[in-house]
Amino acid sequence: MFLDRDGVLTKEKGYVVSPEDMEIFPYVRDCIRQIREKGYFAIVVTNQGGIAKGLFTEKTLCEMNDRLIRQTGVDAVYYCPHHPEGCVEGYAGECTCRKPSMGMLEAARKDFAVDMEMSWMVGDRASDILTGKNAGIRTILLESGYGTAGLEFAVEPDYVFRDLRDVPGIL
Numbered sequence: 001m002f003l004d005r006d007g008v009l010t011k012e013k014g015y016v017v018s019p020e021d022m023e024i025f026p027y028v029r030d031c032i033r034q035i036r037e038k039g040y041f042a043i044v045v046t047n048q049g050g051i052a053k054g055l056f057t058e059k060t061l062c063e064m065n066d067r068l069i070r071q072t073g074v075d076a077v078y079y080c081p082h083h084p085e086g087c088v089e090g091y092a093g094e095c096t097c098r099k100p101s102m103g104m105l106e107a108a109r110k111d112f113a114v115d116m117e118m119s120w121m122v123g124d125r126a127s128d129i130l131t132g133k134n135a136g137i138r139t140i141l142l143e144s145g146y147g148t149a150g151l152e153f154a155v156e157p158d159y160v161f162r163d164l165r166d167v168p169g170i171l
C-alpha cells in the first residue's frame with residue numbers, strides 16, 4: 001500500500017519543516033498494523049519540495065522519516081526532494097520522482113518486490129490519485145487532508161473515505 005504522508009498520516013500544514021512540527025494522527029499506528037497484518041507493505045511516497053525551496057534540509061527530512069517509521073510502523077519512506085521552481089542547487093528542476101510521476105513507486109516496487117496488481121495508492125490530493133492511475137493501481141482518496149472539495153483537477157478514485165481508519169476494512 002503506497003501512502004502519501006501529509007493529510008494521510010500527518011496533519012496537513014503546508015510545509016512541515018521539523019520533526020517536532022510533524023503531527024501524526026493518533027490512529028495511524030493501529031491502521032498500519034492492520035494493513036500489514038493483511039499482508040501488505042506500508043510504503044510512504046511523499047513529495048518534499050520544501051528541500052528544493054530551501055525551507056528545510058534533506059537531513060531534517062531524514063529525521064522526520066525516522067520518527068515516522070518509529071511511531072507508525074510503516075516499512076519505508078520514499079521522498080522526492082526536488083521542485084521545478086526550487087532555488088537550491090542539486091534539487092531544483094524537473095525530475096522523474098515527483099508525484100504524479102512514478103519514480104518513487106517504481107523504486108519501491110524493485111526494493112520490496114511489490115505485486116502491483118494487489119497494490120493501492122492512498123492520498124488526499126488529485127496528484128496522488130493520478131500517480132496511482134499512472135502506475136495502473138487502485139486508488140483511495142481521503143478527506144483528512146486538503147479535503148475533496150478543493151481538488152486541483154477532477155479525478156475518479158476507486159474509493160473516497162474520511163480518513164485512514166476506513167482503509168483496512170476493504171482489504
Ligand SMILES: [Zn+2]
Binds near residue numbers: 080081082083095
Ligand atoms: Zn524528484
